[in-house]
Amino acid sequence: MHDGSGSISAPSFATAVFGSAGIPVRRLGLSGTYRPGREAIHYALDHGVNLFFCYGFDGQTIRTLRDLSPSRRREIVLVTGAYNLLWGHPDLRRTLEKRLRQFRTDSLDVFLFLGVMKPRQCPDDVLEELVRFREEGKVRAVGVSTHDRAFAGTLAKQGDLNALMIRYNAAHRGAESDIFPHVTAHDPGVISYTATRWGYLLRRPRGWPSERPVPTARQCYRFVLSNPSVDVCLTAPANLRQLQDNLQALADGPLAPDEMTFLRDFGDIVHRRRSTFTPSEANPTRGATRR
Numbered sequence: 001m002h003d004g005s006g007s008i009s010a011p012s013f014a015t016a017v018f019g020s021a022g023i024p025v026r027r028l029g030l031s032g033t034y035r036p037g038r039e040a041i042h043y044a045l046d047h048g049v050n051l052f053f054c055y056g057f058d059g060q061t062i063r064t065l066r067d068l069s070p071s072r073r074r075e076i077v078l079v080t081g082a083y084n085l086l087w088g089h090p091d092l093r094r095t096l097e098k099r100l101r102q103f104r105t106d107s108l109d110v111f112l113f114l115g116v117m118k119p120r121q122c123p124d125d126v127l128e129e130l131v132r133f134r135e136e137g138k139v140r141a142v143g144v145s146t147h148d149r150a151f152a153g154t155l156a157k158q159g160d161l162n163a164l165m166i167r168y169n170a171a172h173r174g175a176e177s178d179i180f181p182h183v184t185a186h187d188p189g190v191i192s193y194t195a196t197r198w199g200y201l202l203r204r205p206r207g208w209p210s211e212r213p214v215p216t217a218r219q220c221y222r223f224v225l226s227n228p229s230v231d232v233c234l235t236a237p238a239n240l241r242q243l244q245d246n247l248q249a250l251a252d253g254p255l256a257p258d259e260m261t262f263l264r265d266f267g268d269i270v271h272r273r274r275s276t277f278t279p280s281e282a283n284p285t286r287g288a289t290r291r
Contacts, residue, residue: 019189032061081112149178159186170267180229221249
C-alpha cells in the first residue's frame with residue numbers, strides 16, 4: 001500500500017529504511033490485535049506511525065485503515081501474512097489474495113509466513129512461493145516470523161527473503177549473536193516483537209531487590225530500538241493512553257549506558273525466572289504485549 005514516496009526523514013532513532021525493500025518506516029509499528037480503538041489508530045497515524053501489523057481477523061484495524069482516504073492509504077506500510085497451523089500450512093496464495101481483497105488493494109508491503117516454530121514447518125516450497133509473490137509484484141517484501149533464532153540466522157544468510165520477524169527484548173537477547181550478525185550481507189527488514197516479554201519485564205520478579213526499580217514499557221521499547229539491527233518494533237496497546245506512552249519512547253531516544261546495564265541485569269533475572277516457553281508466545285502480536 002505504501003507508494004514509496006513517504007516523507008519520513010533520513011534514518012534515525014525514530015525512523016529507518018526497511019531493509020533492501022527500501023521502505024521508509026517509523027520504528028514503532030502498531031499491532032491492533034488488542035483492539036485499541038479507532039481513535040488510537042488515528043492518533044498513531046497523526047503522530048507518524050506508518051507501519052501496521054494485522055492478521056486477517058483484526059477487523060478493527062483493517063476497517064480503519066481501509067476507510068482512509070486514498071492519499072493517506074498510500075502512506076501506510078501494511079504487514080500481514082498467513083499463519084503456520086503447526087500440522088501444516090494454509091494455501092499461501094489463497095491467503096494472499098484474501099488479504100488483498102480485505103484491504104481492497106492490488107499489492108501489499110510485507111507478507112509473512114507467521115508462527116514458525118521449527119525449520120521443518122517452513123519447507124522450501126513455502127519459501128519459494130513467498131519469493132514468487134515478490135517477483136510477481138504482489139508484495140514488496142516477503143519473510144518469516146519465527147522464534148527459532150538459528151533458523152532466522154540461516155534465512156538471513158541465504159538472502160532469498162527480505163523480511164524477518166523475530167523475538168527480541170532485554171530478557172531474550174540471543175538475536176544479538178544468532179541473527180543480527182547475519183543481516184548485513186543481504187539486508188532483510190527486521191521487525192521485532194515481545195519488547196516487554198509478554199509483560200514480565202514490567203513486573204518485579206522474585207529475587208529482585210525491593211529498593212531497585214522495575215523497567216517501564218518505554219524503557220523496554222527503547223532497549224529494542226537502541227539496537228540498529230532492528231528496523232521496527234511492534235507495540236500492541238489496548239487503549240489510547242498506552243499508545244501515547246509507548247510512542248514517547250521514540251522521543252526519549254536511545255538508552256543511556258546506565259539504563260542499558262539496568263535493563264540487561266533485570267532481563268537476566270526475568271529470563272532465569274521465566275525460561276519456560278508458553279503457547280501464547282507463538283503469537284507475535286500477543287508478544288507485543290498490550291503495550
